[in-house]
Amino acid sequence: MHQIVFGTSGWRGILCEDFTFENVKIVTQAIADHVASIGERGKGIIVAYDTRFMGERFAKETARVLAGSGIKAYFCKRDTPTPVIAFEIMRRGTAGAINFTASHNPPEYNGIKFSPSWAGPALPETTKDIERRANEMLGEVCYREMALDEAVRAGLVEEIDPREQYLADLETKIDFAAIASLGAIAVNPLYGTGRGYLEVPLMKHGANVRTFNMNRDPYFGGFPPEPSEKYIQDFIGLVKNDSEIKLGIATDGDADRFGIVDGDGTFIEPNYIIALLLDYLVRFRKMTGAVARSVATSHLVDAVAKKHGIEVIETPVGFKYVGELISQDRIIIGGEESAGLSIKGHVPEKDGILACFLVAEMVAREGMPVKALLERLYGEVGKFVTKRENITLSPSLETGYAAKQQQAPAEFAGLKVKEHVTVDGSKFILEDGSWLLFRKSGTEPVVRLYGEASGEAKLAAVMAAGKAFILG
Structure with a gap:
């Protein structure tokens, strides 16, 4: 029997294999028991889902189990973006939310993401408690549930639609009037929850909007719903071939990640967007505070921070750590190389919708394409080129991997190791x-x-040295 294991953003599994109604009910009961154990049973829990197969059905079963434990479920009427759920947790003061999403994973996956009352992704101490409770229940029918119509009559299930409140809040954080003057903007929610969140406020303010992939599709057009260069080639081509489009913006399946395509069809790496927005927020909005980035995120962020005399906080991978700093009001912006960011005064959760609008505002107010802004920034702080590669290990290499990390070489590609960082994995800062x-x-x-x-x-040489170290 599959054990329940929460990763960086919840428990995910393949439909009909480990992600089953039985296991969903067990995990829901574990969450209900956890919430009760910390004295938050009376606050209620938001129940939501993205556009994946069976999302509504899983969510209804969750509402029944919560009701069986006497916990009110605020049930979202339609598929809802992850950052909108975080906003609603804060607005209503609930004990948290259970969201059925597997984010950017392929369509055969679904998942449960639990966000506690502070509205960010659950920290390890929370998920460990939920894991323990769930795994102790596996193989047993030990969850409590109530018929849905009975739960509604008892006031334990209430339908909600948090869209208007979230969009109204965005009006206070984004200069939509400036965006409307930009020219044509292409919008691509990748068949996911960003539908109705990306295009509606732009159209409301008179922006010229081109929409793509706006229908709900659990297959996500045959690709993982990830707004990366690899999976949005159709969108990139559309932007490139339409001379009127000045910017392309995209979100992933649950709209917590972003993808940016410049007007000439160039895909802009998320790493660089975080640094550009930091520079923009300091110069145009005069925002103050530190900046946070994950250990895997570009040091272009550090270079911009140095330019402005700002502290850099390096976190483990997982937005929960950045979100915690947002909730403490310590940082201007926090982000990850995997296209997640949020800003001061906003939700402590990745928000792809906010990110897209901030980029559009930046391009409009700066009067320059994203590529030109990036080249200007390189001229001020130096150029940074990043890459990520997955390397599959043989059984023997996997067995010896941990020991190898303890015997790392003193140099890579002829460059001496200046610092060994162990915040998350092994990071080697070289002399240059x-x-x-x-x-x-x-x-x-x-x-x-x-x-x-x-x-x-230079990057190719460094990456080759790193790969040789792992496989050697």
Whole structure:
């Protein structure tokens, strides 16, 4: 029997294999018991889902189990973005939310993401308690449930639609009037929950909007719903071939990640967007505070921070750590290389919708395409080129991987190791500022190799040295 294991963003599994109605009810009961144990039973829990197969059905079963434990379920009427759920947790003051999403994973996956009352992704101490409770129940019918119509009559299930309140809040944080002056904007929610959140406020303010992939499709057009260069080639082509489009914006399946396509069809890496927005928020909005980035995120962020005299906080991978700093009001912006960010005064959760609008506002107010803004920034702080590669390990290499990390060489590609960072995995800062990061997957025999250097040739040499170290 599959054990329940929460990763960086919840428990995910393949439909009909480990992600079953029985296991969903067990995990829901574990969450209900956890919430009761910390004295928050009376606050209620938001129940939501994205556009994946069976999302509504799983959500209804969850509402029944919560009702069986006397916990009110605020049931979202339609598929809802993850950041909107976080906003609604804060607005209503609930004990948290249970969201059925597997984010950018392929369509055969679904998942449960629990966000506690502070509205960010659950921290390890929370997920460990839920895991323990769930795994103790596996194989037993020990969840409590109530018929849905009975739960509604008892006031334990209430339908909600948090869209209007969230969009009204965005009106206070985004200069939509400036965006409307930009020209044509292409919008791509990738068949996911961003429908009605990306295009509606733009149209309301008179922006010229081109929409793509706006229908709900659990297959996500045959690709994982990830707004990366690899999976949005159709969108990139559309932007490139329409001379009127000045910017393309996209979100993933649950709208917590973003993808940016410049007007000429160039895909802009999320790493660089975080640094550009930091610079923009400091210069145009005069925002103050530190900046947070994950250990795998570009040091272009650090260079911008140095330019402005700002502290950099390096976190483990997982937005929960960045979100905690947002909730403490310590940082201007926090982000991850995997296209997640949020800003001061907003939700402590990745928000792809907010990110897209911030980029559009930046381009409009700066009067320059994203590529030009990036080149200007490189001229001020230096150039940074990043790459990530997954390396599959043989059984023998996997067995010896941990020991190898303890015997790392003193140099890579002829560059001496200046610092060894162990915040999350093994990160080696080299004498010229280049760096390598090795992170072992917790679920498969794969090492994720990240690298950064000041140019393509140097990065290729550093990455080759890192790969040789792992496979040697």
